[in-house]
Amino acid sequence: MKQMYINGNWVDARSGKTREIINPYNQEVIAEAADGNEEDAKIAIAAAREAFDNGAWASTPAATRGEKVLRIAELIERDREELARMETLDTGKTVEESREDMDDIAGVFRYFGGLADKDGGEMIESPIPDSQSRIVREPVGVCGQITPWNYPLLQASWKIAPALAAGNTIVMKPSEITPLTTVKVTELMEEAGFPAGVVNLVLGDGATVGNELAESDSVDLISFTGGIETGKKVMQKASGNMKKIALELGGKNPNVVFADADFETAVDQALNAAFFHAGQVCSAGARLIVEDSIHDEFVKELADRAGRIKLGDGFEDDTQSGPLISAEHRGKVESYVEIGKQEGAKIVTGGARPEEEELQNGFFYLPTIFTECTSDMRIVQEEIFGPVLTVERFHSEEEAVTLANDSVYGLAGAVFTTDIDKAERAAAKMRMGTVWINDFHPYFAQAPWGGYKQSGIGRELGKPGLEEYTETKHIYRNLKPEPIHWFK
């Protein structure tokens, strides 16, 4: 039974309710987890509030905080295999992918642990004689943190590590579908020895626990990763006490391939961009925008390779892609495929569930490619978040950039060409938080991540990812205090 962690204690939901956690590969129950609600969230928020206002964590030397965060990295490295297998059981992703996630996650804790004591503030050249002016950064306070199911622990690490390094207290709510690795890392944080109330974990759904974190007047910052519609709700609820918000939302990310790109590289990367983790990636290259002169050859090769992606059990060595996360989510993907057909797009591969006997208990869907797509179609504009790629054609550099930017989203995008000047011109005009040149998907702790437009507000990772969790204070000191006699 997976419990919640509140004020240094492992507890059941006050209501006694529990939730079954399901393996999406075979629908087996892999765990039972506490299913908290607003009441549990309120208790956790009060504990985090008390720990921030009256505890020692916020004023603990930054170097000491950093060491504790580094200790989490060490413990994750120690338990890497256990965590990776747990993540695969919970999400269906391949265990090889989960291992890479765990390495990234340890790297995130290492990065922010190391960064904790690197900002000693800043002296300002004051324009006022006999004065001293300086900037200091302080923790924000109680941070509510809400994460999705596609990269459960990775997305949690992007929030937990900087928040703790900066001296905040946290209440984390993982997705109710995939809480296992976040529970395990909370155990590791307990082992690392954080003071009671600094780290709190509440399990439960978004409408209850998530809503309470977003709405509570006792929370100073809400950091949310998830879908755009949920993000809008979080933003509205957060306005009650004007808490700081950080939103990492969805994407419909363009992958622009020019005719002069290295063909093999571009095909291989386009395949990975669209179908890695069954397309359940916020930055998936779900919109292929390819130059007209190579369109037919490119699509033919891509469809051929997509049709050969081996679906299966994430623990089998030859599996290249796992299932979708749930029956409900597969239903959403299937409904978009129907919409695409009605809109006049043409399926060149996929468009159905696989037929293999051994895949029938999992939520599998075949890698699917639509051609004859135009940017006014819903399948081109809306995030499907599954293994569905739309293909559009372009005839000029200007048209490629216009198509790439024709979206309410602005999370990420890529351009493939051997003409580096063209690549740089396109990258400069693409309105996205990340633009890759001749690559797709890299992200790492050192570089900020986040969206333009409706893909989000704020940045995670990099120095901005730590700054999100700080308030900036200007301290001005009069070095020669004397009456000013403005009022005689």
Ligand SMILES: NC(=O)c1ccc[n+]([C@@H]2O[C@H](COP(=O)([O-])OP(=O)(O)OC[C@H]3O[C@@H](n4cnc5c(N)ncnc54)[C@H](O)[C@@H]3O)[C@@H](O)[C@H]2O)c1
């Ligand atoms: N930008 C990024 O870095 C990034 C990374 C990963 C995933 N995502 C996005 O996440 C989405 C997929 O994840 P999902 O299906 O779990 O998203 P979701 O929005 O359904 O849920 C995300 C989290 O929000 C909670 N939630 C639901 N309703 C809530 C409410 N009313 N108030 C507060 N919290 C609530 C859920 O319980 C879950 O923990 C995709 O849109 C994907 O693009 C973005």
Ligand SMILES: C[N+](C)(C)CC=O
């Ligand atoms: C941010 N990333 C790419 C790790 C996961 C998005 O879903």
